[in-house]
Amino acid sequence: MALNKLFTGLTLTSTSIARRTIQTSCYNFASKPNIEKPKPGFGKSYRRIVHFPEEYTVKPLNVTNLAGRDPVTGRLVAKGIGGGIKHKYHWIDWYRKGPTEGPPQEEKVIQIMEDGCRTSHIALVAVGDKLKYILATENMKAGDIIKTSCHLPRIPVKANEGDAYPLGALTTGTMVHCIEKEPGMGGLYIHAAGTFGTILRKQDDRIIVQMPSKRLFSFDQHCMAVVGRLSNVDHGNTPIGSPQRNRWLGNRPRSGLWKRKDGRHGRKIKPPKPIKEISFSNKKQLPAISLSMCP
Numbered sequence: 001m002a003l004n005k006l007f008t009g010l011t012l013t014s015t016s017i018a019r020r021t022i023q024t025s026c027y028n029f030a031s032k033p034n035i036e037k038p039k040p041g042f043g044k045s046y047r048r049i050v051h052f053p054e055e056y057t058v059k060p061l062n063v064t065n066l067a068g069r070d071p072v073t074g075r076l077v078a079k080g081i082g083g084g085i086k087h088k089y090h091w092i093d094w095y096r097k098g099p100t101e102g103p104p105q106e107e108k109v110i111q112i113m114e115d116g117c118r119t120s121h122i123a124l125v126a127v128g129d130k131l132k133y134i135l136a137t138e139n140m141k142a143g144d145i146i147k148t149s150c151h152l153p154r155i156p157v158k159a160n161e162g163d164a165y166p167l168g169a170l171t172t173g174t175m176v177h178c179i180e181k182e183p184g185m186g187g188l189y190i191h192a193a194g195t196f197g198t199i200l201r202k203q204d205d206r207i208i209v210q211m212p213s214k215r216l217f218s219f220d221q222h223c224m225a226v227v228g229r230l231s232n233v234d235h236g237n238t239p240i241g242s243p244q245r246n247r248w249l250g251n252r253p254r255s256g257l258w259k260r261k262d263g264r265h266g267r268k269i270k271p272p273k274p275i276k277e278i279s280f281s282n283k284k285q286l287p288a289i290s291l292s293m294c295p
Helices: 002-031 243-248
Strands: 048-050 063-065 105-113 122-127 130-135 145-148 164-166 175-177 187-189 197-203 206-210 216-220 224-227
Touching: 145 164, 187 224, 197 216
Parallel strands: none
Antiparallel strands: 048 063, 105 122, 105 145, 122 130, 164 224, 175 197, 175 224, 197 206, 206 216
16 A cells, blocks of 8 residues: 555656646747757848838938847847948949940039948939939049940940940959949949959950959949049048047947956966076086997
8 A cells, every 4th residue: 555655646746747747848949949040141130221212212211220139030130330320321323324325424413421330432413304422433523424325336435434334345454343243134243442354355155343342343244334443542541530420420339348458368467477586506527438449
């Protein structure tokens, strides 16, 4: 009887423990669902979301700042992002469309302005009765007349700064930016301030362009490109200057993570080493060795 009671108690205890484990695991699973945390990179920005309308407009667009968080799950993905001055977004028209035959289309630059959401300056351009934004070149100013043409002539064109032509229509050594990946796709390459690509040579129907990273890219000769170097050349050489301006730019401080004197891999504050005594030891001279011819 005593053994039966003992076995019954053990069975009830093990059953209650198993039930408690299952309930705890179910509660933890329900309260903490298995959500995969996104990883930064892959061309996705966790700094802001721009609310684009259906039709193109030159009105400043509203922006939702993400502060480094994923817009779906709300989890922190990119550290060091948050705060900053609230900026409106100016919609850039990446398509430079012009006539395929005859003289090029002329466009007038109305205004050059800064854009807080990009590094290079932008230009407000009038095309007929429409307005659009483009990336401004280094020496572009209000009142300039720029040309756009999709015609591929037999003789290369000597274009001016801000003009848009197919790569096959430009001479060797021309500085270009906003290059299309495929004809009609819109300017995709070289958007950063002060950058430019250089046309090196022509191979059959392909144009070899040296990118700002010194890599060589081969494009179709019908891909459109804008002539000149992008504006705000001194952007990369301008220091931030103060921690407050770094906060204005939307970068959060990372103080406390690492300290110079006592942090990991930092210079540690240690007591000075004991005095090292330098002395000369009195070495005894070795006895002279006498050699003879006899064994």
